[in-house]
Amino acid sequence: MSDDTWLVVGLGNPGPRYAGNRHNVGAMVVGELAGRTGTRLRAHKAGASAESARLGPPPGHRAVLGVPHSYMNVSGGPVKALASFFSVPVERLVVVHDELDIPFGEVRLKRGGGEGGHNGLRSISSSFGTKDYLRVRVGVGRPPGRMDAAAYVLKDFSPTERKELPFLLDDAADAVELVIEKGLTDAQQVVHAPR
Numbered sequence: 001m002s003d004d005t006w007l008v009v010g011l012g013n014p015g016p017r018y019a020g021n022r023h024n025v026g027a028m029v030v031g032e033l034a035g036r037t038g039t040r041l042r043a044h045k046a047g048a049s050a051e052s053a054r055l056g057p058p059p060g061h062r063a064v065l066g067v068p069h070s071y072m073n074v075s076g077g078p079v080k081a082l083a084s085f086f087s088v089p090v091e092r093l094v095v096v097h098d099e100l101d102i103p104f105g106e107v108r109l110k111r112g113g114g115e116g117g118h119n120g121l122r123s124i125s126s127s128f129g130t131k132d133y134l135r136v137r138v139g140v141g142r143p144p145g146r147m148d149a150a151a152y153v154l155k156d157f158s159p160t161e162r163k164e165l166p167f168l169l170d171d172a173a174d175a176v177e178l179v180i181e182k183g184l185t186d187a188q189q190v191v192h193a194p195r
Contacts, residue, residue: 009096025096031169094136099116
């Protein structure tokens with residue numbers, strides 16, 4: 001791959017049992033990007049499904065879309081292996097993940113910072129030896145009442161949320177394309193603007 005290739009990774013847990021969980025929204029966003037670009041993810045020796053695509057307005061930016069086959073808490077290994085295989089530096093790694101601290105339906109962008117108790121991010125930071133990668137944070141909201149956060153993210157989206165989910169996936173996929181095309185600061189001004 002060339003020097004300007006990006007790696008966009010969507011976090012989730014493998015298998016049909018988890019497919020509709022809030023915790024899998026990152027993988028769903030990468031699925032949305034694959035659909036937009038007519039890309040079909042294939043099993044890769046890095047322990048992930050991955051494929052090259054072009055993101056953004058034509059001619060587009062070279063990117064590798066990836067979803068680890070591992071469980072969330074050990075996703076760092078496959079992500080690091082993909083980055084190594086495709087020679088993508090950590091500065092061009094975009095991790096798409098669920099975020100409890102953001103209301104359902106909102107998307108936020110940042111580089112670096114804490115992991116907020118997110119085991120997928122913790123695993124990636126540990127594998128790369130840095131927290132300094134781009135994150136597309138997809139809001140899933142806080143659990144109701146005293147419900148445990150871990151139990152909440154492993155539940156499927158509610159029927160009401162499922163109606164809104166296509167819009168959220170669309171917004172998050174737009175945010176990925178924007179951050180690659182325009183850079184973090186300009187993308188934040190668009191994505192974080194009040195609606």
